[in-house]
Amino acid sequence: MATLESDCARRFKAVNEIIERHGKRPERLVAVLQEVQEVYRYLPEEVLQYVATGMGVSPAEVFGVATFYENFSLKPKGKYIIRCCDGTACHVHGSEALLTAIRQRLQLTAPETTTPDLMFTLETVACLGACALAPVVTINDKVYGQVTPDQMVALIDELAGGEKDGKD
Amino acid sequence: MEKIKSGEELERLATMYRQAARKVTKRVLVCAGTGCVANGSLQVYAALREAIEEGGAIVDLDWLLEKEAPDNATRLDKTGCRGFCQLGPLVLVEPDDFMYVHVRPEDAREIIQESVVNNRCVDRLTYTAPGSDKHFDREEDIPFYKKQHRQTLGNCGHMNPEDIREYIARDGYQGLAQSLTQYSPLEVIEEVLKSGLRGLGGAGFPAGRKWQAVREAPGERKYVVCNGDEGDPGAFMDRSIMEGDPHKVLEGMIIAGYAVGAAEGYIYVRAEYPLAVERLHKAIGEAEEFGLLGDNILGTDFSFKLHINKGAGAFVCGESSALVASIEGKRGMPVPRPPRLAQRGLFGCPTLLNNVETFANIPYLMRKGAQAFASLGTATSFGTKAFALTGNVKNTGLIEVPMGTTLREVIFDIGGGIKGDLRFKAVQIGGPSGACLTAEHLDLPLDFDSLKNAGAMMGSGGLVVMDEGTCMVEVARFFMDFTQRESCGKCIPCREGTSRMLEILEGIVAGKGQEEDLALLEEIAHMVHDMSLCGLGKTAANPVLSTLRYFRDEYVAHVRDKRCPAGVCASLRRIVIEAEKCKGCSRCAKVCPVEAISGEIKKPFTIAEDVCIRCGACISQCPFGAIKEVS
Numbered sequence: 143m144a145t146l147e148s149d150c151a152r153r154f155k156a157v158n159e160i161i162e163r164h165g166k167r168p169e170r171l172v173a174v175l176q177e178v179q180e181v182y183r184y185l186p187e188e189v190l191q192y193v194a195t196g197m198g199v200s201p202a203e204v205f206g207v208a209t210f211y212e213n214f215s216l217k218p219k220g221k222y223i224i225r226c227c228d229g230t231a232c233h234v235h236g237s238e239a240l241l242t243a244i245r246q247r248l249q250l251t252a253p254e255t256t257t258p259d260l261m262f263t264l265e266t267v268a269c270l271g272a273c274a275l276a277p278v279v280t281i282n283d284k285v286y287g288q289v290t291p292d293q294m295v296a297l298i299d300e301l302a303g304g305e306k307d308g309k310d
Numbered sequence: 311m312e313k314i315k316s317g318e319e320l321e322r323l324a325t326m327y328r329q330a331a332r333k334v335t336k337r338v339l340v341c342a343g344t345g346c347v348a349n350g351s352l353q354v355y356a357a358l359r360e361a362i363e364e365g366g367a368i369v370d371l372d373w374l375l376e377k378e379a380p381d382n383a384t385r386l387d388k389t390g391c392r393g394f395c396q397l398g399p400l401v402l403v404e405p406d407d408f409m410y411v412h413v414r415p416e417d418a419r420e421i422i423q424e425s426v427v428n429n430r431c432v433d434r435l436t437y438t439a440p441g442s443d444k445h446f447d448r449e450e451d452i453p454f455y456k457k458q459h460r461q462t463l464g465n466c467g468h469m470n471p472e473d474i475r476e477y478i479a480r481d482g483y484q485g486l487a488q489s490l491t492q493y494s495p496l497e498v499i500e501e502v503l504k505s506g507l508r509g510l511g512g513a514g515f516p517a518g519r520k521w522q523a524v525r526e527a528p529g530e531r532k533y534v535v536c537n538g539d540e541g542d543p544g545a546f547m548d549r550s551i552m553e554g555d556p557h558k559v560l561e562g563m564i565i566a567g568y569a570v571g572a573a574e575g576y577i578y579v580r581a582e583y584p585l586a587v588e589r590l591h592k593a594i595g596e597a598e599e600f601g602l603l604g605d606n607i608l609g610t611d612f613s614f615k616l617h618i619n620k621g622a623g624a625f626v627c628g629e630s631s632a633l634v635a636s637i638e639g640k641r642g643m644p645v646p647r648p649p650r651l652a653q654r655g656l657f658g659c660p661t662l663l664n665n666v667e668t669f670a671n672i673p674y675l676m677r678k679g680a681q682a683f684a685s686l687g688t689a690t691s692f693g694t695k696a697f698a699l700t701g702n703v704k705n706t707g708l709i710e711v712p713m714g715t716t717l718r719e720v721i722f723d724i725g726g727g728i729k730g731d732l733r734f735k736a737v738q739i740g741g742p743s744g745a746c747l748t749a750e751h752l753d754l755p756l757d758f759d760s761l762k763n764a765g766a767m768m769g770s771g772g773l774v775v776m777d778e779g780t781c782m783v784e785v786a787r788f789f790m791d792f793t794q795r796e797s798c799g800k801c802i803p804c805r806e807g808t809s810r811m812l813e814i815l816e817g818i819v820a821g822k823g824q825e826e827d828l829a830l831l832e833e834i835a836h837m838v839h840d841m842s843l844c845g846l847g848k849t850a851a852n853p854v855l856s857t858l859r860y861f862r863d864e865y866v867a868h869v870r871d872k873r874c875p876a877g878v879c880a881s882l883r884r885i886v887i888e889a890e891k892c893k894g895c896s897r898c899a900k901v902c903p904v905e906a907i908s909g910e911i912k913k914p915f916t917i918a919e920d921v922c923i924r925c926g927a928c929i930s931q932c933p934f935g936a937i938k939e940v941s
Contacts, residue, residue: 211622229543274395
């Protein structure tokens with residue numbers, strides 16, 4: 143319980159620092175939320191409230207910005223964020239099959255994007271700008287090019303396996 | 311480092327860096343663009359480092375500026391993108407300019423021993439043209455590079471983007487020095503006007519006129535904003551420039567700041583480009599240290615500051631007024647114009663907004679003059695344009711060609727033709743705002759006006775080549791799905807129009823389309839074009855309109871005959887049993903999950919089409935190859 147509290151306190155301190163560093167200027171709201179999301183891996187509602195008070199803007203405005211941009215998430219995300227590119231070049235190179243394979247492996251249905259154990263989150267992005275390597279997938283910002291569905295499943299197996307080993 | 315105080319001092323430094331660099335002729339350059347890194351170029355770099363150190367010494371610019379190089383010295387550097395990403399990791403060995411493709415760490419020793427020590431080419435690692443065994447030792451001989459004219463991308467892949475001194479040695483910041491010392495701000499604008507440079511982010515508005523408007527707008531504070539929110543799927547020119555030659559973008563922006571009378575600038579980069587953000591941050595720090603950015607640039611009384619803003623994943627922020635709103639920390643939604651940004655932009659002040667490639671053209675333009683710049687291109691589009699060539703083409707990657715180069719030259723000479731030697735069907739240009747062009751347009755020159763007349767637009771420069779196996783209705787659906795998701799929802803024509811168009815297209819690819827859908831689709835498309843608030847809405851229907859214009863028969867086949875000519879749309883596929891091949895073994899019937907197959911043993915079986923779910927399980931079960939999918 144003690145660790146949980148101190149973890150909360152640590153994060154809370156980080157949020158305060160972020161707001162301070164940006165000088166409470168309203169035009170820094172997007173940047174503040176980006177950094178807050180790095181601390182929590184998502185934007186918890188109570189933190190949004192706090193950011194609003196701290197920056198002197200209305201909660202509605204903060205909520206509006208947080209829900210407008212695709213990179214912000216109001217729900218917890220997994221430890222590994224798999225971003226599957228579905229840009230034009232990836233689309234004509236079979237990104238659909240890749241997506242299907244990932245969904246099947248992680249047992250995700252279309253509206254659900256995070257596994258219940260908070261290990262994996264699957265997102266699609268419009269273009270990662272690595273079109274010459276289509277189809278492209280990134281896992282926590284590491285880029286994998288010309289991926290096949292089999293390779294993708296193997297990659298996920300490896301990550302999931304590594305986690306299990308770590309716990310034992 | 312002491313700040314550079316004058317143009318002459320900059321020139322002296324450039325000469326000094328060049329002389330130092332000449333002390334060593336051997337240099338190994340490893341591409342560290344996003345593509346090559348994904349293919350493992352950092353591991354290759356580490357292996358090359360080890361291999362060089364085994365028998366020689368690695369020297370860098372710091373060393374060479376202080377002392378002589380030992381006999382066995384080699385330079386080893388990571389560079390920005392060389393454009394031929396598909397063949398990564400790419401390694402270049404100077405001075406013989408041997409270019410190696412698909413290099414793996416275990417090749418490092420051989421490369422060093424052969425090419426660095428013995429000046430010989432390692433043939434097995436050179437590029438071979440697909441379908442032949444012809445080797446190309448050097449980059450300039452490879453067909454992919456031969457017809458290109460790499461001016462804006464000239465430094466990418468040939469220098470370390472994280473060292474400002476290399477940029478200075480390659481005439482970097484000379485354009486800025488000349489602008490500040492030999493031109494008044496108005497003369498700089500005059501020069502940009504004369505060059506005929508047009509905005510390379512899409513619409514092609516003359517850059518000089520924009521600059522002029524901002525200069526003339528009343529106001530104390532003015533801003534320069536660089537649009538690096540390259541959101542078009544299939545485009546990555548700006549990413550490569552920001553990653554491979556960040557100082558060029560900075561230099562262009564500083565010159566623009568001087569010309570329009572701004573003291574501050576913002577670079578807005580999309581969040582999907584972390585490496586670009588990192589390199590730009592580094593470049594800004596270096597430029598400040600050298601006195602090329604900040605207070606009293608090059609000893610003059612001109613001061614300029616630059617900030618970086620990271621996007622948060624909204625395509626609409628590529629639209630200028632939405633981008634400005636996003637920098638202000640708000641929801642990135644467009645506002646009606648006028649007033650234009652040049653009158654009322656960022657924080658309510660006159661703002662100059664150009665895209666990355668446009669700014670990257672400025673240093674060359676100011677260094678060489680408008681006339682030299684305008685010597686390339688066509689009567690109305692000058693200079694060069696970078697394109698991201700992708701899709702079903704043999705050579706994919708980043709290219710740069712003079713304006714007016716034909717599509718045929720790009721796709722067949724540079725791109726090497728269609729993969730698998732299938733037939734060319736279409737090329738999608740300009741992303742979701744662009745259009746699909748057909749074989750009849752292959753001789754169309756790539757310039758702003760020719761493209762516009764063909765119902766397309768330059769867009770940011772993504773070229774996605776499609777072969778005969780592509781369904782154009784599906785492509786239209788794909789783009790509409792994209793624009794519909796990315797519509798910011800502020801104006802009704804775009805928000806509702808794209809949703810309705812998507813519904814109709816989804817119906818058509820699912821085999822539920824009616825002939826009257828096509829007329830309705832066209833009507834909505836025109837409405838969205840005429841009535842949307844911003845440029846993105848106005849162009850959202852382009853992929854639909856252009857495919858309807860050039861591939862109408864494909865739409866008709868979908869709605870009238872319920873057939874997908876390319877065999878792509880799953881719902882329109884049928885599975886049939888060929889009676890003459892079927893031996894009536896019943897295996898297919900046993901595996902069918904919906905009991906759609908029936909028949910008598912030893913007689914041809916049949917599939918009930920209305921029951922069949924097209925899962926294809928029967929196809930793989932048939933030992934006689936009697937079952938196949940038809941469109």
